[in-house]
Amino acid sequence: MRILIIITSDLYVRNYIHSGAFNTLENEECWYIAYEKVQNRASFECKEHFAGYFTVDEAVVAKHVELLNVLMWKYRKRSSTFMWRFLILYWPMTAQWYRSNRRGNFFLRWLRSVRGLKYPILGSAPLSAIAIPYLVRQLTVNEDILRYLERIRPDLVIIPSSAYDPIGTDVARLKSRFSYKTLFLIDNWDNISSKSIMWALPDHLSVWGEQSKEHAVYIHGMSSDKVTCIGTPRFDSYFSNDPKHFAPPYDFDYILFCGCAEPFDELSALKILDFEISGNPALYGTTKIVYRPHPKKHQRICEDVFRPDFFENVILDRQAGEYHYRKTDNTYQPDLDYYPSLLFNARLVVAPLTTMIIEALICGTNVLAVVYNDGVHYTSPHNTLRYYEHFRGVERIKGLFFCRAKEDLGEKVRQLVADPIRFDRKEMLASLKYFLYHDELSYGERLKKIVRSMIPS
Numbered sequence: 001m002r003i004l005i006i007i008t009s010d011l012y013v014r015n016y017i018h019s020g021a022f023n024t025l026e027n028e029e030c031w032y033i034a035y036e037k038v039q040n041r042a043s044f045e046c047k048e049h050f051a052g053y054f055t056v057d058e059a060v061v062a063k064h065v066e067l068l069n070v071l072m073w074k075y076r077k078r079s080s081t082f083m084w085r086f087l088i089l090y091w092p093m094t095a096q097w098y099r100s101n102r103r104g105n106f107f108l109r110w111l112r113s114v115r116g117l118k119y120p121i122l123g124s125a126p127l128s129a130i131a132i133p134y135l136v137r138q139l140t141v142n143e144d145i146l147r148y149l150e151r152i153r154p155d156l157v158i159i160p161s162s163a164y165d166p167i168g169t170d171v172a173r174l175k176s177r178f179s180y181k182t183l184f185l186i187d188n189w190d191n192i193s194s195k196s197i198m199w200a201l202p203d204h205l206s207v208w209g210e211q212s213k214e215h216a217v218y219i220h221g222m223s224s225d226k227v228t229c230i231g232t233p234r235f236d237s238y239f240s241n242d243p244k245h246f247a248p249p250y251d252f253d254y255i256l257f258c259g260c261a262e263p264f265d266e267l268s269a270l271k272i273l274d275f276e277i278s279g280n281p282a283l284y285g286t287t288k289i290v291y292r293p294h295p296k297k298h299q300r301i302c303e304d305v306f307r308p309d310f311f312e313n314v315i316l317d318r319q320a321g322e323y324h325y326r327k328t329d330n331t332y333q334p335d336l337d338y339y340p341s342l343l344f345n346a347r348l349v350v351a352p353l354t355t356m357i358i359e360a361l362i363c364g365t366n367v368l369a370v371v372y373n374d375g376v377h378y379t380s381p382h383n384t385l386r387y388y389e390h391f392r393g394v395e396r397i398k399g400l401f402f403c404r405a406k407e408d409l410g411e412k413v414r415q416l417v418a419d420p421i422r423f424d425r426k427e428m429l430a431s432l433k434y435f436l437y438h439d440e441l442s443y444g445e446r447l448k449k450i451v452r453s454m455i456p457s
Helices: 010-018 058-074 080-089 096-100 106-122 125-137 143-152 166-173 210-220 233-240 266-279 336-344 355-362 381-387 406-418 425-432 443-454
Strands: 002-007 029-035 050-054 156-161 181-186 204-207 227-229 254-258 288-292 314-316 348-351 367-370 400-403
Touching: 002 010, 002 143, 010 156, 010 233, 029 143, 050 143, 058 080, 058 106, 058 125, 058 166, 080 381, 106 125, 143 166, 156 166, 156 443, 166 181, 181 443, 204 210, 204 443, 210 227, 233 336, 233 355, 233 443, 254 266, 254 355, 266 288, 266 314, 266 406, 336 355, 348 355, 348 406, 355 367, 355 425, 367 406, 400 406
Parallel strands: 002 029, 002 156, 029 050, 156 181, 181 204, 204 227, 254 288, 254 348, 288 314, 348 367, 367 400
Antiparallel strands: none
16 A cells, blocks of 8 residues: 655644654555655654655645635534634734734724625625635645655545645545545644635544544534544553653642633733732642743733743743743744643643643643633633634533633632542543543554555555
């Protein structure tokens, strides 16, 4: 069997190459190609069948985004996240760009408003029948991808995907021409429900869990038997090792505060927790708050740089120091090997709604989800809980608690530290399985089973 694996970003180098997700396929003839802007190259350039790099025409990418935005509006009722995405990207008064530039150039703000109206117009029932085919015709196939397909002639093309990238679309469009099968590995929890509609479908999708499978069927029109729950390779280490294997990263007790990508006033929350610990020394002792801001956080419209001298009991996570105080490009990816020791050993994790809550719960650590209105950002967690499709049903997860009012944050933490509600880790994992599939096999072994079912020996 000849397999072509396409890597489109450094994120996928970390999540799939460095994690060993494809190692179980090494008995097959596996070819690799990668986007020319990928920086972490050594781990795939050493492969026996590394074929080279491809370029991407940014003008074609822009046209691709235009089409996906029109489709997002046309099918907005299929996922509540589609409307949310439109509101925070394009709609006047709620779009983050507009809010952060509300005292800026009036003409630029007016142009953004006009652009925001374009997608509801083109995605409306009368015009979408004309607009969508027209936009599809504007999308030329990537010539580099075409040449690699002609040269390699794969039986199967595998591509880690966000369900949004033009390369994946090209691979799906060309499959009948070259008679190969396509397998998209959906990378993140929200990808299948938050971007747009995949208008060129692969032969098979692998997704995080049963929730994502339901989204693939309802939102994208995939056949249920063409979608497999497989989990994610970047969480394998949480399941494959005993918690005692991971030594604490600090020599004191700590509560971990994980930041989110969406704009949210995290420093105010940290100040509340700082006062909480100072005011209750008998309960907390030497416990500190370890703050881990999101490495890809979006611009805030409030103070957002952590200054340790402003706090008595809050420190910056040591790995976060690699990126928080300096501008990093999109190639930076935190080392996943650090996460288990950080999460397994925390007394409690406090976080807005983010994938890190799933990781903490896998480790058997209680999580207090911050879901209150910060009074500053439209994107604060009360709205992410309301609009994000993939957060529906998280209230059923064992070990996950909620703080719905800012003034309650200190008390909620105090309750969970003073009298923690403990669930058996097996109970917590069982309650997570709807969102994240796991079993006794590794991700790579589950992937191999899918490949075998698609291309029998």
